[in-house]
Amino acid sequence: MSSPRTIAIVGYGTAGQALAVLLSRDNHTVHVFERAAAPGPVGAGFLLQPSGLDVLWQMDLLPQVLAHGAPVRRLYGDTPCGRTVMEMGYASLDPRLHGIGMQRGALFSLLAQAWPQPQQLHADTCIVDVDAEQGRLRDAQGRWHGPYDLVIAADGSASTLRTHVQGTRLDREYPWGALWCLLPCEDWAYPDQLRQRYVAARKMIGLLPVGTRPGDAVPRLSFFWSLPRDQFARWESDGLARWRDEIATLWPQAHARLDSITVGTQLARAGYRDAVMARWSRERLVLAGDAAHAMSPQLGQGVNMALMDALALRDALRAHPQRDAALQAYAAQRRAHVAIYHFWSRWLTPLFQSDRDTAARARDLLLKPLGDLPGGRGHMLRVLSGTQRGWLGKLGLSPGFIDAMAAHGEANTRA
Known part of the structure; x- marks a missing residue:
């Protein structure tokens, strides 16, 4: 293991939280700077794939998750007329594996509880500038912090620090976003499925079971509207x-979930970016999470x-005593995995969020048959599960993680 370093992390989202936990456990001195006065989860829910769950297993957090x-x-x-557009089950990948729908508040709480140095979270501190050579940070009040041996920019998709790496190939805002909220699960008919409904590529509704969170034992669904x-x-x-009348026409079962939504402010608004970096680090500054990709x-x-970035950076710092070698190894490993996801997300977006009706009709006709072709379903499942590496490679999962998932499944079956 490398010698302890002083490390500054900018951003307390998933990447920043996971990095704080992992690097503190390796005896590095970690300071986290977060612009929010009261840090907390942003968004409703998400789907943890086997790739992310493997990281949480290595962090000893899988049982809580x-x-x-x-x-x-x-x-x-499917479409409102009942045409199946997408149908995939994790069992076709490996019967021991599945995804986990989770509330952002739940993962935020679990990661916060796992960080042994919460007193070193500097909330309400907006970092606006980085001296990459000296490892110093300047906040919006003009105060300088540091120097640090390493500065990790994990300040999200709209990162203000990304440009300091001086390697931006692409950084643009997607024209489409989404509205999100959490709903009581109650008697939802599909408690172990992500269900989506499409109207061409102009409208998309989704419902994802996301379980409970600490302090709230009510199982919930994450709802989104494109x-x-x-x-x-x-x-x-x-x-x-x-809006509710429109949903009732498109998907009556989803409309029945919305009784608790009475004002528009109950739905959060989300926007997305596409950012590709030719390099992920410069001097003492390195990118992680959405700031990098x-x-x-x-x-x-x-x-x-974000979880995979955190683990890869921790491992690179362990393996390489020299900072530059560690950051190069980290970037090489993660870019080899991220590239295929950048490609597919960029090409799939017009099929699901756009005004391109012809593309949507082709999607409705071809996506499911392509997934049924020999090799097609396996490739699609590896992409969706986060285990595709490049065009032909596979990302290996830890045998211990797979055993833990299998044991959990067997315990639930006996129960």
Whole structure:
């Protein structure tokens, strides 16, 4: 293991939290800077894939995650007329594996509880500048912090520090976003499935079981509604009644879940970016999470990628005493995995969030048959589960993790 370092992390999202836990456990002195005055989860829920769950197993957090999350064994999408567009089950990948739907608040709480140095979280501190050579940070009040041996920019898809690496190939905002909220699960008919409904590529509704969170034992669903970003204001002015009537027409079962939504402010608004970096580090500054590789949410990999970044950076610092060698090894490993997801998320987005009706019709006709072809289903499942590496490679999962998932499944079966 390398000598202890002083490390600054900018951002207390999933990447920042996981890094704080892992690096503190390796006896590094870690300081986290977060712009929010009261740090907390942003968004409703997400799908943890085997790739991300493997990291949480290595962090000794898998039992807590499984206790709160909801097993997701099938992904299904159709049109209002009943045409199946997507149908995939994890059992076709490995009968011992499945995804876990989880509330952002649950994972945030578990990671916060696992960090042994919470007193070194500097909340309400917006970092606006980095001296990459000296490892110093300047906040919005003009105060300088540091120097640090290493500065990790984990400040999200809209990162203000990304440009300091001086390697931006692409950084653009997607025109489409989404509205999100949590709903009581109650008697939802698909407690182990991600269900989506599509109207061409112009409208998309989704419901994902996300389990419970500490302090709230009510199982919930994460609901999302796709919407162009420039139509958020119009959606608000049109009022909830009109929107609910539209959902009742498109998907009556989803409409029945919305009784608890009475005002528009109960739905959070989300936007997305596409960012590709030619390099992930410069001097003492390195990128992690969405700051390094923001992408469309179509493949649902954001949280999983953030967890994998944190573990890879921890491992690189362990393996390479020299900082530059460690950062190069980290970037090489993660970019080899991320590249295929950037590619597919960029090409899939117009099929699910756009005005391209012809592309959507082709999707409705071809996506499921392509997935039924020899090799097609396996490739799609590896991409969705986060275990695809390059065009032909596979990302190996820890045998101990697979055994833990199998044991959990057997225990649930006996129960």
